[in-house]
Amino acid sequence: MSDAPKSHGRKAIRPSLKPRELMTERPELARAWTAQIVTLFPEAFPGVLGLSLTGKALQDGLWQLDTVPLREFGEGKHRNVDDTPAGGGAGMVLRPDVMGRALESARRRISPAAPILYLSPRGRRFDQSVARDLARTPGVTLICGRFEGLDQRVLDHYGIAEISLGDFVLTGGEIAAQAMLDATVRLLPGVLGNAESIEEESFSQGLLEHPQYTRPAEWQGLEIPPVLLSGHHGEIAKWRRAQAEKITRARRPDLWAAHEAAKGGKT
Structure with a gap:
């Protein structure tokens, strides 16, 4: 042996x-x-x-x-x-x-x-x-x-x-x-190289991730949401948060309930 x-x-x-x-x-x-x-x-x-x-x-x-x-x-x-x-x-x-x-x-x-x-x-x-x-x-x-x-x-x-x-x-x-x-x-230090990407992905904040887009600006008659092209980072963050909440509520009510319970428990 x-x-x-x-x-x-x-x-x-x-x-x-x-x-x-x-x-x-x-x-x-x-x-x-x-x-x-x-x-x-x-x-x-x-x-x-x-x-x-x-x-x-x-x-x-x-x-x-x-x-x-x-x-x-x-x-x-x-x-x-x-x-x-x-x-x-x-x-x-x-x-x-x-x-x-x-x-x-x-x-x-x-x-x-x-x-x-x-x-x-x-x-x-x-x-x-x-x-x-x-x-x-x-x-x-x-x-x-x-x-x-x-x-x-x-x-x-x-x-x-x-x-x-x-x-x-x-x-x-x-x-x-x-x-x-x-x-x-992928969560170990140095593996991904971009800590921000970990913070923004699904489950990191108790929510599913918001939709993602990239070029071209129009494809098959569908456009990138204008707010993402506005350059206004505060509005972009608000839009992404709202989308994440909407998707989580619709697709994973269990996650949404846990997220709301965690918010209620914070002081």
Whole structure:
């Protein structure tokens, strides 16, 4: 069994005409935000996280990715990771001894302040506030579920919180993990490069984002709202706020109610 980390991403040390590889075996970056993924499919990573801004940030060492191949910690010659559910029933359940070994190995490579989260449809709903909270930690260990789930004793023993991408069921946690990490990594300092863009996007103020426009000024008989071309920043801000409120009221009454409740609670 190998405890060697499968880490991805590195810092640029000097200018070079040689292309940099996105995924490389190397020692952990001491102060970089770390995402650990316990998974049966480490080859699924970095996936979309290796593209665009998150991929560049990974390459530049603003965060690092450490995949923990669960199969390496399996039982016996065939590296079994699951067994039949106690009490009977369909499907298979991830074994606690296998997952325990994987977590013990993984947690030696990450700050103890980094939470452990299990991706599960019965968990708390992931949202922008969770992403902001995670971005303030040293990193996170994400357990990607498979089959019928994970032995409850693992969750109890390690104090693992369950978290869900939404009210639907996936075949495994890998897609959800990439979505959650994308939402979190983009909030890390230096990843987007423009802090104002984060403040103006959907959910940052408890509202959905206002409509966006760009050139040409007229397309298919439709024009950019004149206020956006007026150069009057105060009026533009008022228009955008009104549009955000209108869209949120119409499309997400739950968000609107929470927004109004938060306003009422301020003194």
